[in-house]
Amino acid sequence: MIAAPDRTPLTREFFDRPVLDVAPDLLGRVLVRSTPDGPIELRLTEVEAYDGENDPGSHAYRGRTARNSVMFAQPGHVYVYFTYGMWHCMNLVCGEEGRASAVLLRAGEITEGAELARARRLSARNDKELAKGPARLATALDVDRALNGTDACAPTGTPLTVLHGTPTPTEQVLNGPRTGVSGAGGVHPWRFWIANDPTVSPYRPHTPRRRA
DNA sequence: CAGCGGATATTCT
DNA sequence: GAATATCCGCTGA
Numbered sequence: 495m496i497a498a499p500d501r502t503p504l505t506r507e508f509f510d511r512p513v514l515d516v517a518p519d520l521l522g523r524v525l526v527r528s529t530p531d532g533p534i535e536l537r538l539t540e541v542e543a544y545d546g547e548n549d550p551g552s553h554a555y556r557g558r559t560a561r562n563s564v565m566f567a568q569p570g571h572v573y574v575y576f577t578y579g580m581w582h583c584m585n586l587v588c589g590e591e592g593r594a595s596a597v598l599l600r601a602g603e604i605t606e607g608a609e610l611a612r613a614r615r616l617s618a619r620n621d622k623e624l625a626k627g628p629a630r631l632a633t634a635l636d637v638d639r640a641l642n643g644t645d646a647c648a649p650t651g652t653p654l655t656v657l658h659g660t661p662t663p664t665e666q667v668l669n670g671p672r673t674g675v676s677g678a679g680g681v682h683p684w685r686f687w688i689a690n691d692p693t694v695s696p697y698r699p700h701t702p703r704r705r706a
Numbered sequence: 707c708a709g710c711g712g713a714t715a716t717t718c719t
Numbered sequence: 720g721a722a723t724a725t726c727c728g729c730t731g732a
Contacts, residue, residue, distance in 0.1 A: 542724070551724070553717095561716060578725050579714030585724090598724060617727065629725050674724060700723090701709095 499524060500658035506647050509569035513588040513595035517543040518667045518686045520586070520597060524605065524659035526650050527635040533650075534635055535606035536625055537659060538599060540687040540694045542672045544585070546594035551675040551682070554594035564643045565594040572654055574632070574642040581629035582638050586646055586656065600628045600673070600685070603693045611635070627695045662688055674700050 504523065509516060520538050527534045544552040546565070553562040553575065564573040565587055573585040573596050585596035602625045604611045611624045611634040618624050625631040632638070637654070646656045672685045673695070687694045 544724075553724075556718080559717070575724085576715055577723070579712095579716090580727095581713095581725050583724065600724090627726070633726095672724075698725090 497660075499660045501650075502658055503647055503649060504570070504656045504658060506568070506570050509586065509588050509647070510590060511588065513543045513545050513593075513597060514684065516586075516588045517541050517597045517684065518664070518669070519661060520599075520656075521667055521686060521688050522660045522662040524657040525599075525602070525635065526655045526657060527607075527637065528651055528653055528655075529607075529610065529636050531610055533607055534604065534610050536602040536631070536635060537605050538602045539691045540601035540685070542598040542600055542686070543588075543682075543684040544596050544598060545684075546589065549595075549682070551672060552594070552596075554596075558594070562594070565596050566592055567643070570645060570647040572641050572644045572646050574637060574639050576639060577629070582632040583628040584632045584635075584637050584641070598628055599631055601626050601687070601693050601695045602631055603691070604634060622692045626693055670697065671699075673698055 520541050523538050525536045546554050554565045558566055568591050569587050571587045574582055584599050587596050589595040604624050615624050615634050625634045644653050646654055666689045668689050669683050669686045671683055
């Protein structure tokens, strides 16, 4: 028989490790988003690591700004940013406090509250698309900048909690280049996903925009 | 399926 | 002014 997923929250110590250790270890973990209409739960299937001020792909590469200040705070907190004038993306801060590393949550499988996620994701043609992509994931879970700086290690019932769930065996974890990252930062194979999972987003190389 | 334009916050030049 | 850790709806094979 299969052991039931562990419903206890991840600890501060879980996130207080190098981001390249934490990122693959997050696959199979469960996010609980508490909304006024009820809980939405998601099993993580795809993430990307961003390693603070050493990493040209990271928002923290050029130091602290008003937008990225949460990345410099305690591990286990939620960093939400607004991008392309329309979308939110959600990260979990990792590494020692001040390291400014984080894991971008790119995709997952909705395991609870699918009707709430569908109501927010009207363009999704099936449930596998509800959270296939970082902005889709944030939209499905009703995540916006109101969640920026909240503690993902806090108990279930707070706005967002990450549970132990069921970790993914290393032989089922694949990795490759990060999606949509420009310049030197694109070379690192710091995107991690679960092999053969239908909710993982398609890889897209970086495409520069044309001028208006 | 590939390619494109549009939405327009945030940061850096 | 220009680029970006994106997605959507449209076009045309």
